[in-house]
Amino acid sequence: MAETFNSIIGRLPTDGLWGPQDPTPEEGIVNDIPYNPFSKGDKLGRLADWAGDSKNDRDQRGRGYGRNYRDQQIYGAGASTLFPQLQGEDEASFSLVDNRSNVKPRTPFSRGGGTVFRGRGRGAAGATRPGRGGQQFGRQQAGRSQGDNARGGRNNRGRRFGWKDYDKPQRNRDSSVVIKPDWKMLEEIDFNRLSKLNLEVDDGEDVETYGSLFHYNKSFDRSATKATSTPLVIFDRAWYNPTTSGDPIIQKLADNDEAAVFATDTILSTLMCAPRSVYSWDILINRVGNKLYFDKREGSQIDFATVNENAADPPMDVSDSNKETINSPGRLALEASVLNANFAVQAVIENGEHELKFDHEDPFYNSSPNEPELARKGYKYRRFDLSLADDQPLHLVVRTEIDAVMKNPSSGExxxxxxxxxxxxxxxxxxxxxAMSWRNKLHTSRGAIVATEMKNNSCKLAKWTTQAILAKTHVMRIGFISRVNPKEREKHVILGVVGYKPREFANQMNLSVSNGWGIVRTIIDICMAMPEGKYILVKDPNKAVIRLYEVPPTSFEEDAEGEAQVEGEAEE
Structure with a gap:
């Protein structure tokens, strides 16, 4: 190769125009010049591609301009180069200047521009003008409009669920309790950590039973139709749900050292199902000696049943832009709580001869002349063993509620x-x-409706199921109640009732009771490590976080006294 190259150089012209001059260079000089090898597959391409870096390169290729050169290799691409060259800033900063004046594109309805409609009768009024072309165009436009409205499309007359959910404004909800500056935050736990806790606990044992029960009316289990739907009746009954510290039976059990921790099923289920909650809630925790009491604050919303709390687009809070207060979260929660209380009374057969009485009478009812009739409830005070070791026992007593009793057709129990x-x-x-219409779909698509409710009311259904498991009830009866008029919340009808076993329903909801016990044991350990005093556990209204605060001993007592004074003045 070297000899051939030297012979070629020797034959070059020596007139000084180009190439080496006389005398002929020495042999060693040419051999020292590095040579860049090449591949036989290399092809010669264009020396300069002015269209390759332009904005219209893709369009030009699409029209066939660069189609033949699109996949062509660059010369020397088959081997690594021995002459690396860095591009200077001049080439990087080079840009092609277009001196042509900007030409405004012609739109169909601009001055001098024609219309985009083709054919007879398809002018600006072609959609409404009679004629062969106009009628056909009008039908097409009408069909498009109906399709767009049905799926919430271009005309924005419908709702496209999930459309631009990332661009929705953040809802800033208010906390269930006002956090005061003198409160000291002790712990902050996110829901991801709570969801990983686990503690296996047995079914518990009954300590004492109170109250009485009526038998469940099995006629509600029959499939109802639009004509046979039962109106919901509002009863004048007395319902009692005192807090843990205000329960005289719990005070007696605490004095007898039956357990170290006390709570009610409503409070305990709220804590056990905390990772499913969205709205804010709070639980008071009183540490007295070696005893721990989980209480509810006076005026707390923890007893109210939320509506569509876990929906992707939950009910809107009352604001200046939302004047429709009938479907606000607070109004819906109050409506749902009233329906629950009255449906539990209507779904039983009030017959004193078939009344099931427990060991003791109702501990909260005072049969005075001015007192309304009592709504029958059964109270079981049940004890659970939360001990992690035999040498460190820890027991919890919870007050559970039962709504009715029914005979087992096979065993008679x-x-x-x-x-x-x-x-x-x-x-x-x-x-x-x-959600789909219950009136039209409950009897044909009951499974789909129940699945939708499991999604939209995951926290509420989980709390109800947890309460049934804590009380060790055998059956759950869930009624479907709808408004007579969607714009009014005074009249309702019962459309149907479904029945489940609590453990099976928990499996369908992917509800882990052992995870709930792990959450309870973790909060107990944190509070037991603190000195005696009053604490409050608050769920953040806008984040999946719960926080534990230490509050002054006199907190919330002034509010309770003020509310009692207002009630006394109202009675006078």
Whole structure:
């Protein structure tokens, strides 16, 4: 190769125009010049591609301009170069200047521009003008409009669920309790950590039983139709749900050292199902000696049943832009709580001869002349063993509620029943969670409706199921109640009732009771490590976080005294 190259150089012209000059260079000089090898597959391409870096390169290729050169290799690409060259800033900063004036594109309806409609009768009024072309165009436009409205498309007349959810404004909800500056935050736990806790606990044992129960009316289990739907009756009854510290039976059990921790099923289920909650809630924790009491604050919303709390687009809070207060979260929660209380009374057969009485009478009812009739409830005070080791026992006593009793058709034994109610306010309103109409679909698509409620009311149904498991009831009866008129919340009808076993229903919801016990044991350990005093556990209104605060001993007592004074003045 070297000899051939030297012979070629020797034959080059020596007139000084180009190439080496006389005398001929020495042999060693040419051999020292590095040579860049090449591949036989290399092809010669264009020396300069002015269209390759332009903005219209893709369009030009699409029209065939660069189609033949699109996949062509660059010369020397088959081997690594021995002459690396860095591009200077001049080439990097080079840009092609277009001196042509900007030409405004011609739009179909601009001055001098023609219309985009083709054919007879398809002018600007072609959609409405009679004629062969106009009628056909009008039909096409009408069909498009109906399709767009049905799926909430271009005309924005419908709702496209999930559309631009990332661009929705953040809802800033208020906390269930005002955090005061003198409160000291002790712990902050996110829901991811709570979801990983686990503690296996047995079914518990009954310590004492109070109250009485009526038998469940099995006629509600029959499939109802639109003509046979039963109106919901509002009863004048007395319901009692005192807090833990205000329960005289719990005070007696605490004095007898039956357990170290005390709570009610409503408070305990809220804590056990905390990772499913969205709205804010709070639980008071009183540490007295070696005893721990989980209480509810005076005026707390923890007893109210939320509506569509876990929906992708929950009900909107009352604001200046939202004047429709009938479907606000607070109004819906109050409506749902009233329906639950009255449906539990209506779903039983009030017959004193078939009344099931427990060991003791109702501990909260005072049969005075001015007192309304008592709503029958059964109270079981049950004890659970939360011990991690035999040498460190820890027991918890919880007050559970039972709504009715029914005979087992096979064994003839009494089965305890938990009665709850789901309510439908308006399937077309904001916050309905995409639920279908219960009146039209409950009897044909009951499974789909129940699955939708499991999604939209995951926290509420989990709390109800947890309460049934804590009380060790055999059956759950869940009623479907709807408004007679979606725009009014005074009249309701019972559309149907479904029954489940609590453990099976928990499996369908993917509810882990052992995870709930792990959460309870973790909070107990944190509070037991603190000195005596008053604490409050608050769920953040806008984050999946719970925080534990230490509050002054006199907190919330002034509010309770003020509310009692207002009630006394109202009675006078």
């Amino acid at each position: 009494n089965n305890f029943v938990t009665i709850k109610a789901l309510n439908e306010f308006d399937e077309r309103a904001q916050g309905s969670g995409g």
